[in-house]
Amino acid sequence: MTDATPTHEHPTTHGTSAPVADPWPAPRATGAVRATVTLPGSKSLTNRALVLAALSDGPSVVRRALRSRDTLLMAQGLTALGAAVDTSGADWRVTPGRLAGPAAVDCGLAGTVMRFVPPVAALADGPVVFDGDPHARTRPMGEVLDALRGLGVAIDDEGRGALPFTVEGTGRVRGGTVTIDASASSQFISALLLAGARYDEGVDVRHDGKPVPSLPHIEMTVAQLRAHGVEVDDSDADRWRVLPGPVRALDVDIEPDLSNAAPFLAAALVTGGEVTVRDWPRATTQPGDALREIVTLMGAKAELTDAGLTVRGGGQIRGIDYDLHDVGELTPAVAALCVLAGSPSQLRGIAHIRGHETDRLSALAREFTRLGGDVTETEDGLAIRPAPLHGGVFGTYADHRIAHAGVIVGLAVDGVLVEDVATTSKTFTDFPGAWSRMF
Numbered sequence: 001m002t003d004a005t006p007t008h009e010h011p012t013t014h015g016t017s018a019p020v021a022d023p024w025p026a027p028r029a030t031g032a033v034r035a036t037v038t039l040p041g042s043k044s045l046t047n048r049a050l051v052l053a054a055l056s057d058g059p060s061v062v063r064r065a066l067r068s069r070d071t072l073l074m075a076q077g078l079t080a081l082g083a084a085v086d087t088s089g090a091d092w093r094v095t096p097g098r099l100a101g102p103a104a105v106d107c108g109l110a111g112t113v114m115r116f117v118p119p120v121a122a123l124a125d126g127p128v129v130f131d132g133d134p135h136a137r138t139r140p141m142g143e144v145l146d147a148l149r150g151l152g153v154a155i156d157d158e159g160r161g162a163l164p165f166t167v168e169g170t171g172r173v174r175g176g177t178v179t180i181d182a183s184a185s186s187q188f189i190s191a192l193l194l195a196g197a198r199y200d201e202g203v204d205v206r207h208d209g210k211p212v213p214s215l216p217h218i219e220m221t222v223a224q225l226r227a228h229g230v231e232v233d234d235s236d237a238d239r240w241r242v243l244p245g246p247v248r249a250l251d252v253d254i255e256p257d258l259s260n261a262a263p264f265l266a267a268a269l270v271t272g273g274e275v276t277v278r279d280w281p282r283a284t285t286q287p288g289d290a291l292r293e294i295v296t297l298m299g300a301k302a303e304l305t306d307a308g309l310t311v312r313g314g315g316q317i318r319g320i321d322y323d324l325h326d327v328g329e330l331t332p333a334v335a336a337l338c339v340l341a342g343s344p345s346q347l348r349g350i351a352h353i354r355g356h357e358t359d360r361l362s363a364l365a366r367e368f369t370r371l372g373g374d375v376t377e378t379e380d381g382l383a384i385r386p387a388p389l390h391g392g393v394f395g396t397y398a399d400h401r402i403a404h405a406g407v408i409v410g411l412a413v414d415g416v417l418v419e420d421v422a423t424t425s426k427t428f429t430d431f432p433g434a435w436s437r438m439f
């Protein structure tokens with residue numbers, strides 16, 4: 001880095017203070033990558049574990065918690081509500097406390113914080129104000145607020161159906177039956193289920209609308225609730241019932257984040273190399289496990305052994321026709337592989353990712369096109385055809401996974417500069433360092 005290179009100082013909630021060049025020259029692979037990587041913990045598992053620990057009947061331990069912006073924001077939010085969350089070590093300790101306002105919760109850009117914490121705040125005695133990053137104010141949220149109102153909670157959002165808003169907690173929630181349209185995000189359902197056992201009548205949540213995306217994430221919620229001793233009935237399609245009762249304290253181990261494995265495994269395909277991700281679970285509720293199937297369809301070999309998941313690239317990348325509805329968060333990395341593939345691809349079922357950190361379909365189409373790619377948006381996905389690529393600045397829109405897409409393409413294309421790569425700290429502290437260490 002020269003003195004003339006602009007640097008970006010991460011805010012403290014980004015989990016690191018290392019200055020990083022902006023835009024960041026993405027490492028260009030000069031040969032087949034051979035690497036074994038240890039990835040940080042899962043965002044989705046960590047933030048569910050923290051919420052459930054804060055609602056539990058005693059102290060819990062969240063081992064190998066992910067330390068990143070989203071999880072630190074969750075810890076801060078729950079602390080603001082009255083829990084004691086000790087994040088000083090690798091194992092985070094959560095001691096539930098009396099939930100009370102007035103309090104303020106900064107959601108950053110974390111879907112899990114903006115959706116999962118309001119149902120907890122509803123149990124607090126006193127007002128709790130929620131706000132977040134500018135992009136967060138445009139993320140869909142209204143269904144959760146309306147559902148909470150239906151369960152007996154007063155919320156003041158001045159009709160926005162989005163951040164900022166105030167949950168006017170009274171110390172208890174009636175709960176009961178509510179019907180919502182969760183076609184924009186599975187997190188609407190997970191949010192209500194996570195707190196539901198602590199409501200007087202529990203919750204009976206029904207979905208009415210187009211199919212719910214990211215269903216495995218709801219299954220993850222149900223599994224974690226059951227691990228805490230909560231009774232959940234998910235035997236009917238589009239209906240989830242959480243019975244009222246105590247949430248038992250738990251000592252849990254967090255698995256590595258399999259969605260954040262995507263760029264690392266992609267490096268094996270792009271360079272014809274071999275990448276092993278350590279501690280890949282044999283059985284998991286994480287949707288990122290679908291990467292094993294996806295990279296295989298794209299021409300790689302994926303092998304799960306005691307060492308972890310090893311992916312070997314097999315020369316040219318094959319384009320795919322794939323429905324990512326259940327695993328939408330993998331789209332940016334998969335799209336980057338498709339851009340580098342030797343045959344066309346069609347990615348489907350992901351209209352809802354327009355409501356993620358940014359409109360991911362539009363951002364991916366725009367940024368790949370700027371590098372010479374042939375990528376068009378469809379109503380529910382992306383159509384990608386092979387095209388010669390060139391270097392340039394890759395915009396990231398405050399979206400960690402758009403940054404992953406940029407660095408993947410940068411492996412194979414000279415002169416790709418990834419804007420604000422520090423945004424990756426949303427779910428991965430020092431991603432640029434971990435990425436650079438592979439080469």
Ligand SMILES: O=C(O)C1=C[C@@H](OP(=O)(O)O)[C@@H](O)[C@H](O)C1
Nearest residue numbers: 044185186187213214217328329
């Ligand atoms: O519950 C969760 O932890 C998540 C659910 C999914 O959200 P959507 O259902 O909004 O896609 C996923 O994309 C997000 O990264 C994490």
Ligand SMILES: C=C(OP(=O)(O)O)C(=O)O
Nearest residue numbers: 109110111112329356357
């Ligand atoms: C959609 C994502 O995040 P969030 O939890 O903020 O919704 C993501 O991580 O891809």
